[in-house]
Amino acid sequence: MxxxxxxxxxxxxxxxxxxxxxxxxxxxxxxxxxxxxxxxxxxTPESIKAAGIAAIQQGETKYTPAAGTLELRKAICEKLERDNGLQYRPEEIVVSNGGKQSLYNAYQVLLDPGEEVIIQAPYWVSYPEIVRLAGGVPVVVETDESTGFRLTADMIREKLTNRTRVINLNSPSNPTGAVLSRRELEEIAALAVEHDLMIVTDEIYEKLLYDGAEHVSIASLGEEVKRRTITVNGLSKAYAMTGWRMGYTASERIYAKAMADLQSQSTSGPSSISQAAAVAALRGSQExxxxxxxxxxxxxxxxxxxxxxxxxxxxxxxxxxxxxxxxxxxxxxxxxxxxxxxxxxxxxxxxxxxxxxxxxxxxxxxxxxxxxxxxxxxxxxxxxxxxxxxxxxxxxx
Ligand SMILES: Cc1ncc(COP(=O)(O)O)c(C=O)c1O
Structure with a gap:
């Protein structure tokens, strides 16, 4: 064996x-x-559950396109515009079984063996493993409480090599709760553009902010950075929908198509029922x-x-x-x-x-x-x- x-x-x-x-x-x-x-x-809020139940009753119980239903991808585009100031078309969105699969897809389509990904520590436990599963090498940037667990462009710069391919971001962060400021993100964006790096930004906690903190999507900071960013988000945390498994990416079409193709040969599209519920979550009251x-x-x-x-x-x-x-x-x-x-x-x-x-x-x-x-x-x-x-x-x- x-x-x-x-x-x-x-x-x-x-x-x-x-x-x-x-x-x-x-x-x-x-x-x-x-x-x-x-x-x-x-x-999960009642109106979202009701949309899932209605989907079952209306027979929305069949395969969907591998990238997700057009309706949900449109609802995600509306959300990205409304909340994050990001303009995407439905063909640039891929819906997956949770943000975790979105991250998995992103690294699968970005990395060749031995390519390096800058990851801030303390990190969410899955980033290094997801990178390794894609043949990549996690390069850890240590941060601690003395600087509020903040990641700066200078810290990243010190870790760059000719194999660096991606900067992985997670703001707000699990586990530290640190939120990167617009200024910090601008500096990281400039670094990525200067060194021709990709950014994978996991924004799954964007709705859970305290003490007046502001969430900024790094892709909203300019066309140059947007082109090289895969934004990952999902409904698990904001809508108490962990079991529905709804996550998504927004990126240039070339990456979106590759991720949808990957899904078409691995998991197919996510649950049709969850997707109907996700439309209700994103378009309904945010109260x-x-x-x-x-x-x-x-x-x-x-x-x-x-x-x-x-x-x-x-x-x-x-x-x-x-x-x-x-x-x-x-x-x-x-x-x-x-x-x-x-x-x-x-x-x-x-x-x-x-x-x-x-x-x-x-x-x-x-x-x-x-x-x-x-x-x-x-x-x-x-x-x-x-x-x-x-x-x-x-x-x-
Ligand atoms: C930082 C972070 N990203 C992504 C996820 C994945 O969430 P899901 O796959 O439920 O969307 C989690 C879940 O714990 C998380 O903490």
Whole structure:
């Protein structure tokens, strides 16, 4: 028995692994507070569900074009114009099974073996793996809380080689919540143009912004940068639609066609039912998005304040986007908790899960081994319950 080198090299998503472990504990009857998963706890808004049900009843249950229905691609063009100041035609849009598949497609059509992709650390766990699966080489730019986890053009410039092909961006960021400013994006755009690089920009958290932060799509900063950008977005986070699997790209036609062709030979188009629901989400009232954002903001402030009171936990910069807090926990390394010597964030996450029955994700998989990621996509009551448990665990020593 033998697996391919590609399969052997693959690291499964650590966020999914912790989630699976905590779900296993729940199945065994243990009450686990889950701060590990990256999905809104809200239900998909009723009007969106209704559109999905109507699609089933009206027989919209057949294959769609590989790039997605024309109607949805038009609705995405309207959204990009309205929210992001971006003009695209439907043939420049490809709809996929979540933003994750969109990213996968983008790197599959951009990279030749050995080509390098600049990725900021802390990064979302899947970027390096998706790049490697496409034969590319992730080149990591380290950032930390001392600079608010900000990525600058100068940091990128230092990592450029003659093999650099893509700059990967993620603003607002998972896991840090950092939001790049217009100025920072302009500098990165200028660098990309100067060095003839592509940009893949994952903007899936664009709707979840706090403290007056502004989301700017890098492709909106000029024709030159737009030509070399693949913008990735999706409905999972903004519309609480993780299970519907709806993501998309906007790019020049040459890349869109290649990604649609790739889909036509791998997954075909995404679910016809989800696509009908996505049209309703994008064209309908955006009120529920704002309601969810406000609730996330309330939880963010509360959790931030409580986390900073936990001994050994420190969040220096309040995240301005997404729904995560990413405390530095390295002050606890070397301590003993519940009889166990803590040497890494993996140890700490494990003790917290086993002893306090709270699921958090160690920073290792995000390229940030001194940190732990807490998602506040869970109710206020559960946030308090989980943090009470961790406080008790730490007090026990
Ligand atoms: C930064 C980032 N990008 C993309 C995704 C993919 O989301 P989906 O495939 O549900 O659209 C996630 C999900 O956690 C994410 O955090």
């Amino acid at each position: 033998r697996l391919s080198a590609r399969a052997r090299a693959l690291t499964p998503s650590p966020t999914m692994a912790i989630d699976a472990m905590s779900k296993q504990m729940v199945a065994e009857g243990i009450d686990v507070v889950n701060f590990s998963v990256g999905e809104p706890d809200f239900d 529920s998005v704002e309601q969810m954002r406000q609730e996330f903001d309330r939880r963010r402030r509360h959790m931030l304040e409580r986390l900073n009171r936990l001994p050994g936990f420190s969040v220096k910069v309040a995240p301005a986007g997404a729904f995560y807090l990413f405390p530095n926990v390295s002050a606890l390394f070397g301590e003993t908790i519940a009889g166990r010597k803590i040497t890494s964030s993996d140890d700490l996450a494990e003790v917290i899960l086993e002893q306090a029955h709270v699921a958090v994700v160690p920073g290792t998989g995000f390229g940030a081994p001194h940190h732990i990621r807490f998602s506040y996509a869970t109710s206020m009551e559960r946030i308090d319950e989980g943090l009470d448990r961790i406080a008790r665990l730490l007090a026990r020593g």
